[in-house]
Amino acid sequence: MPYEPPPELAGLSLTEVAKLVAERKLPPLDRWSPVHTGDSEMRIASDGRWFHQGGEIRRPAMVRAFASLLMCDERGTHWLVTPSQKLSVEVEDAAFVAVDMKQESDTLVFRLNTDDLVIAGPDHPIEAEGDPDTPAIYVKVRHGTRARLNRSTYAQLVEFALARADEANPAVTSGGATFSLRPA
Template sequence: MPYEPPPELSGLSLAEVAELVAARKLPPVSQWEPAHVEDSHMRIAADGLWYHEGGEIRRPAMVRAFASLLTRDEDGQHWLVTPSQKLSIEVEDAAFIAVDLKREGRDIAFRLNTDDLIIAGPEHPIRSHGDPDTPALYLAVRNGTEARLNRSTYAQLAEIALENDELAVTSGGATFSLTPA
């Protein structure tokens, strides 16, 4: 069965986004503790492209499948986890890129480069990093992984924040500062 990406974010209500998020069945990687640990020879570049042994992985369905197996431990190491293997993966910045957003009321949904949909809130906070000259915004995704907001998505979020003359946004009942600490 071929992969069908979700509809464009602009054409969905946040209720529809929430339904799509709930319908996606992800592997229970946090429950798996495989004994076999080694290196995957994979890398996720800062621009969100995936590589294996130096060659780009060009099949979006393959990237999406691998992305569903990602975790990040407390030391910041990313892993691809299956029931039988735990493979390290090099991540240059963030495992995902947030490529679009939609605001509805006081809630904000994001689309990632893997077509994942995430609604920001207490379980998926927005974090500001860097300094005032080179800030970066990140969205918590799952299992310790994050998405860095690309330039246009960052600009969209900044516009939302500036509507209220403050550098913060609210989503899911939580407020997130866009100013690096």
């Protein structure tokens, strides 16, 4: 059965987004204890493209399947995890790229390059890194992984923040939590 991406984010209500997130069945990586470790020979470029042995993986469904098996440990090492294997993955920046954003009330939803939907809040915080002149904004995804906002999504978020806060301390609220967009 071919992969069907979800509808455009702009056309979804927050209730519909929550339903899609709840319906996505992800593997229980945190319950698996694989005995074999190795190198997957995979790399995720800073623009979100996946490569294996130097060649780009061009099938979106395959990237989405691999992404569902991805975790990042406390040292920042990314792994593809199955019940029997744990294979390292080189990640240039973040494992995912946030490619779109929607705001409804005080809730922010991000669509990732893998078509995953992430509702920002205490479980999926927004983090600002870098310096005030060139910040990088990330949202936590799952299992220690995160997504970097691409340029247009970053611009959407800043526009939303500036409409609600002052320029000296841009911040956004989502899921009852407030996130500064100024790097510490």
